[in-house]
Amino acid sequence: MKIQLNENKVLFNNGESLQEIHPFWLRERVDGDEFLDKGTQQRLFDPSTMNGEIIIKKAQIKNGFLEVDFNDGVNSKLDITKLESEFSNKDTVIKSIPKKKWDSTLKNIKNFEYKEGFFESKEMYDLLISFYEFGFVVIKNVPTENNYIVKFANSIGSVRRTNFGEHFNVKSKSNPNDLAYTTLHLSPHTDNPYRNPVPCIQLLHCIENEVKGGFSTLVDGYTVTENLKKDNPEFYKILSEVKVRFKFTDKSVMLEDWSELIHLDDNKEFKQVRFSPRLDYVPMLEKNKLDLYYKARKKLSDLYNSEKNRIEFKLAPKDLMMMDNYRVLHGRTKFDPSEGKRFLQGCYIDFDSTEGKLRHLKRKLNL
């Protein structure tokens, strides 16, 4: 057990040293009926308004519970396992799923099969784990009627509406406001880098695909940029330091956001890539710096566009692909519309949807 007592002090043993747990930290966690709403797990009192001078008058450990009497007259039995789970400030559900690097050699990735009760099933849990490992997942046999993609998105979490609508139809049309709505080859890109925040996850649902071309392509931005860090550290450094402007304009909106092409977190680890070379504008920098930037972007573009890094496959009707838009780049090969119909529907959800669902299923299925 990591919790120990020394008279009325509650101590935390981390294996190397003993530290006293602040009495107020424990007082905030009292969970009797008058202090905690059992349904919502929300507090019925406001610790931010309380005097912090809380002292423990008496503490004892009994049958896995810490029983504490505080000097303000409150006493509580605290579940020790629950307290101990809070000692680590690391996310134990999402961040603990290791990202698996992949390139064109990726084979036999598991596809999932939609069926009745799918969203509350172990299959859904496995799907989400696979999504966090690889950054994408394909689900077969998803109904296509009545824009089912929106229902699908809302059954994981909530659809993220944009100015393209709740969902968008990907088929070639005249006067398109985006090249997605043409028959052209689309090189690997991430979607909507000009939004704040950028939509986290794209769902793409194949309704019809009668053409010979129109293959879907995916590239793992995580693998590519980790390799760049190793092989060309100077390029990696400048691409993760210089913020560029992304913009989108049509007649009703002007969207703009700034970011590095390789965005790192506070620990200088991978967080997000944005890549959409029709939409990026690097600011005016010293000529030498821009020299390096342009070389680095060219290298990154070569890697993203290299066959070595790309997987290519054809989506069949009822296939729904879910991609991490912060990690995986997507594209498609060109197609000839005279061969038949090609119709996909897309929409976005954010990470709160997949994270919320995964935590819920883990709790529900006791995993």
Ligand SMILES: [Fe+2]
């Ligand atoms: Fe796209």
